[in-house]
Amino acid sequence: MNTPQATTAELTAVLGKLGHFKSLDPSALERVAACCSSVELKARETLFQEGERCDAFFVLTAGALRVARTTVDGREQVLHHVSPGRSFAEVACLHLGVYPATATAEVTPTRVVRVSGRRFRALLAEVPEIAPAVIGSLCGWLHSLVDRIDLLLTDSAGARLARYLLQLPAHDEAGVLSVQLPVAKKTLAGELSITPETLSRLLARWRKLGVASSDGARIELLDVRALETLAADETHSDD
């Protein structure tokens, strides 16, 4: 884990681009930046470990990162994928005091801004303008977690996959919607609570049915109506 000495000016610039701090005036932003340092990780390096005492939260500025727990039987259970611009571990830092999960970089380089919890809490009391930023960020998290629960409560594996694909940012090319899987299929399977084999078979079946054609991480949604039906139906129709 490398911690290059970034100037406050650089940090200010980075933070100012983040959704929730955009509305802050420059002087407030500078005070936030004064709580921060920047950290650079290589793929597979961990930023923090489950159970570790917690004195900071983070904002991802570049790369990708996953937050996961290790289950009792030793498997890795991915709780969330963090994409650039999002903050994470606020709950651990502001509420729990320990990290309830492990954060691991997925690509090289992955850059994060580290925000000191102690200093940030003090700032929160002094500069009321930053509270809405924090609240907004937490609300964003809550929203995505509720979506995740909604997804997991969907009964059939096919329906979960269809819902997942449909809510992915789609790229329209020549009238055909296509999406790009942001994570490895093995990982995606874990997020949908299915096995990689089942995922592979679902895609194979849909390819045969002409509903979706998958080529590696790019998947073309050929029949969106059919996918929506699959996503809604509890039980998915066979061939």
Place this chain on the structure above:
Amino acid sequence: MNTPQATTAELTAVLGKLGHFKSLDPSALERVAACCSSVELKARETLFQEGERCDAFFVLTAGALRVARTTVDGREQVLHHVSPGRSFAEVACLHLGVYPATATAEVTPTRVVRVSGRRFRALLAEVPEIAPAVIGSLCGWLHSLVDRIDLLLTDSAGARLARYLLQLPAHDEAGVLSVQLPVAKKTLAGELSITPETLSRLLARWRKLGVASSDGARIELLDVRALETLAADETHSDD
């Protein structure tokens, strides 16, 4: 939906007992109370409906309430049960602008405090001391949602049920732990993403094995070690 005219003094007293507002000084508390009104519901009455425009969040003071969505195929999907002292719909109010789910009272009477979103946002800017209360409340929600996801990611139905039972507040009587199901078994099945039949069969099997004896909503955890093993194991051991 009945809205008796409560005095500010009464509201102040009620709010002051809630975890997150406890640390507020009396004058701040009074200003929060000025944003509030109290609402009383009978069982099966709804407080708000999915899709409705949202201009308030709530704190449950008495009774019980469930937050649920209606799935495309018409079933009711319970997202959360709210117990007294907890606030809810903050995300809808402070972030989304519409209610993403429906809140329904489960008992008569159910009493909630309604907090005007518009007035509360203004207050948030004027009284910085209340920000930590909101942040704390949101963190509590996030924590419970992560736990829920963790539970749903548990593979086998038996393991999910065992984990659920073990994390329930247990009542120790004569050396035997016993827990009280806070909701109907049908509802619990929904929360664990299993069918009522499967739930019934699991309890029947455990009763036969001497692991847990169920009598209506009271369940005695006879062999906690065994339950912990079941909760940890992916696949649950048979007789």
Place this chain on the structure above:
DNA sequence: CGGTGCGTTGACATTTCTCAACTGTTGTGG
């Protein structure tokens, strides 16, 4: 160029769901 690990496919085992029937309880209206 060999190893490591992902993705795919097949055969099989198993859990869990579905459908159906039955019981007991609750609560509602006559």
Place this chain on the structure above:
DNA sequence: CCACAACAGTTGAGAAATGTCAACGCACCG
């Protein structure tokens, strides 16, 4: 106060979805 309806809960039998185990091709990385 009782009868009847409605519904939660239980149990059984069979079906279906999904997981497990295993083998193979393939890409990527050292």
